Amino acid sequence: MINVTLAQARQFILQKNYLTARQASDLPQLVEDIAALPADPFTTPFLAARVRLANFSPGDLLTALGPARLLLKNSLMRSAPFIIEADHYPTFYVATARQRNKDFNAEFRLWGIEHNAEIEALGDLIAPMVNDAPLSAETIMMQLPVGSVKRLTQSSRGGRVTETTNVALTLRWLAANGRLYAANLSTDWRSESPIYGLMSDWYPDLDLTAVPGEAEAQKTVVHRYLTAFGPATEADVSFWTGFGKSETARAIGALSGEMTLVMVQGSAGILLLLKSQIDALKGVELPTEPVINVLPADDPFVTAHRASRARYFSDQTLQRRVFNSAGAAKPTILVSGQIVGLWGWDQSADQPLLTWQLLTEVDPAVMPLIGAEIERMAEFVGAGGVQRED
16 A cells, blocks of 8 residues: 555646646547546537647547547446547447446436337337438438427426437437447537437447457456546546446456555545556656646546545535536636636637636635636637636
């Protein structure tokens, strides 16, 4: 077992996540090194790449997901959309299949679909339609037989009504199961205009019949998580992957020979670290100047330790201001890996106003550095102005 300070642990993870002066050299390498890019909200991967990659342009990610087909976006950990390297999709697909099927079944029931056979039958109608060329959801709905499309609604306890269609659910289900892909035709990274086609056409080299077993795949995913975000708790691993306790324990057990335990001063519990990273962690030197980061909603650095989020705030009121009940994180402002504020922007506006606020007191000398990073983010998102809120 080794002992380090919380500041050392934060700096170590910041470095691995390209959130210090060191930036990634290219987009595929970045995605591999941070395990996966969260893609919900759909602007998050663009904003997350912007702060980690030198000279990043949104077109780089659109091209990697589109014509170059280097990256792939799909429902993976916790059934949420992530972007990974296309070559790694079979492993992530197998590792997350059990949870994904469970989540989709539960979602179908919420929308009043009692039998999966209804979704499967609709999927069998849709898949041949995109055999020759990809189609938008709107075109698919127009070409389906009369009576095939159903409008679905559900009401929350607060009376809020949400709507979808059985076609939208089926398209997501077909994509999640590797039958279809969804590619964004929009050239504006701030909006989505997906078309759907056969996965085998878009990624012809992927073979979902030659995949590892579930245990081996989950071991690989946990290893990639720890490579990017260790030291971390077992609960962090479970939350990030979406694996159940038994699955997480099995994967960690399979990696036991490659791991060591870490005590982090100021952080509760025993944390896990790959043995190959012991020297790098011990050798971390704290910077003389504060490291400022302005990160998007559900940024990988923030969400990687949601289960142990007390490392950000001991005050649960502040925790709830950053993380919602499901664990999703708002856009954050960090000083040396510590969350100190929030920011936001109205994506629907032509020239949105970027607003920001502090949650804790910071050294007055740091304020100009925060302001400079906020201005850079405002320029990237095309904000018409910046406003600080109390």
